[in-house]
Amino acid sequence: QVQLVEAGGGLVQAGGSLRLSCAASARTFSRYAMGWFRQAPGKEREFVAGISSGGADRLYADSVKGRFTIFRDNAKNTVYLQMNSLKPEDTAVYYCAADQHLVVPSRVLSDYTYWGQGTQVTVSS
Numbered sequence: 589q590v591q592l593v594e595a596g597g598g599l600v601q602a603g604g605s606l607r608l609s610c611a612a613s614a615r616t617f618s619r620y621a622m623g624w625f626r627q628a629p630g631k632e633r634e635f636v637a638g639i640s641s642g643g644a645d646r647l648y649a650d651s652v653k654g655r656f657t658i659f660r661d662n663a664k665n666t667v668y669l670q671m672n673s674l675k676p677e678d679t680a681v682y683y684c685a686a687d688q689h690l691v692v693p694s695r696v697l698s699d700y701t702y703w704g705q706g707t708q709v710t711v712s713s
Contacts, residue, residue: 590614590702592684597707600674604711608669610684610704618642618662621690623700624669626680626709633683637669638693647693652678674711681706 591613600606614620623638637658638647646658660667667684685700694700
């Protein structure tokens with residue numbers, strides 16, 4: 589069982605930045621592909637960004653490409669999501685996810701086995 593704990597959410601004005609982190613309990617964290625998803629009120633959970641176990645492969649939703657960056661520090665068992673130029677439409681609960689069997693990051697929710705509890709990001713206009 590892998591536990592994921594997100595942190596770093598909060599309230600920010602449009603145009604601002606936040607950095608989310610997700611700490612994993614897995615001793616073999618370096619073997620897990622990681623993803624960030626988000627869910628706004630009344631909407632389905634959607635893919636934001638993903639990164640392969642070694643960090644070489646990264647994938648982004650079109651809506652965040654060029655503004656968000658996913659990266660990981662395997663020595664700290666942590667994956668990050670740097671969010672710049674935030675927009676009100678980025679407001680959502682952000683979740684990190686992990687899976688040991690993915691070779692490359694996936695956009696598909698059901699491909700990930702483990703999920704964190706989420707952290708709220710609110711962007712004011």
